[in-house]
Amino acid sequence: MEIVSPGENVRETGELSEREEKALNILLEDARWAVSGMIYGYSVTWTPSSVARAVDEELLIEPLVLIPRGDPRMKTVSVVRENDFIHILLEYTPDATQESRLEGWNGEAYPSATGSGTAPINFGSRREAMEAAVRETLRAWLRVREYNRPREVKGRVAFTEFPITGLSSGSIRAVVTLRMDLEPLRHYAVD
Numbered sequence: 001m002e003i004v005s006p007g008e009n010v011r012e013t014g015e016l017s018e019r020e021e022k023a024l025n026i027l028l029e030d031a032r033w034a035v036s037g038m039i040y041g042y043s044v045t046w047t048p049s050s051v052a053r054a055v056d057e058e059l060l061i062e063p064l065v066l067i068p069r070g071d072p073r074m075k076t077v078s079v080v081r082e083n084d085f086i087h088i089l090l091e092y093t094p095d096a097t098q099e100s101r102l103e104g105w106n107g108e109a110y111p112s113a114t115g116s117g118t119a120p121i122n123f124g125s126r127r128e129a130m131e132a133a134v135r136e137t138l139r140a141w142l143r144v145r146e147y148n149r150p151r152e153v154k155g156r157v158a159f160t161e162f163p164i165t166g167l168s169s170g171s172i173r174a175v176v177t178l179r180m181d182l183e184p185l186r187h188y189a190v191d
Contacts, residue, residue, distance in 0.1 A: 039098045040065040041158035105158040110179035113141040118171040126165045129174035155182035
């Protein structure tokens with residue numbers, strides 16, 4: 001692997017600055033989390049907020065299985081620093097069992113939806129933006145199917161493709177496409 005900067009400045013892999021090394025480690029953890037979500041999915045529990053009922057929003061997204069740290073199938077293909085941005089290209093090669101899981105999630109048995117979410121750039125992260133995108137995707141998908149606000153949404157979701165993240169209007173923005181396997185919704189009792 002080589003790191004190429006503008007002006008034909010080439011450095012070997014071992015010459016990463018402390019800032020570049022930190023950025024690479026954060027990105028690898030986010031990538032590990034997202035790829036795990038594509039292959040195995042997440043357990044999701046979401047309680048939408050309700051001002052009238054004094055209920056605060058809660059969102060819990062837990063990977064069903066996390067790819068092990070340092071998995072040899074996840075490789076850093078290239079790292080390029082350009083105009084104070086670090087561009088990192090990663091590659092993950094799933095094994096046969098993981099390929100089967102990917103095919104299962106991409107089947108028509110599970111409904112699909114796309115949405116986006118944001119996290120503040122100052123103290124947010126790509127993962128928080130991806131989690132916000134999962135919440136907003138669930139909200140938009142349920143809004144057209146459920147007249148009343150649910151008390152709780154539980155189930156499993158999986159990314160059908162790697163989330164797209166970037167900077168937008170001073171925020172970190174993520175766009176995700178999900179397949180969903182939701183349990184029957186819990187509704188509020190009629191008063």
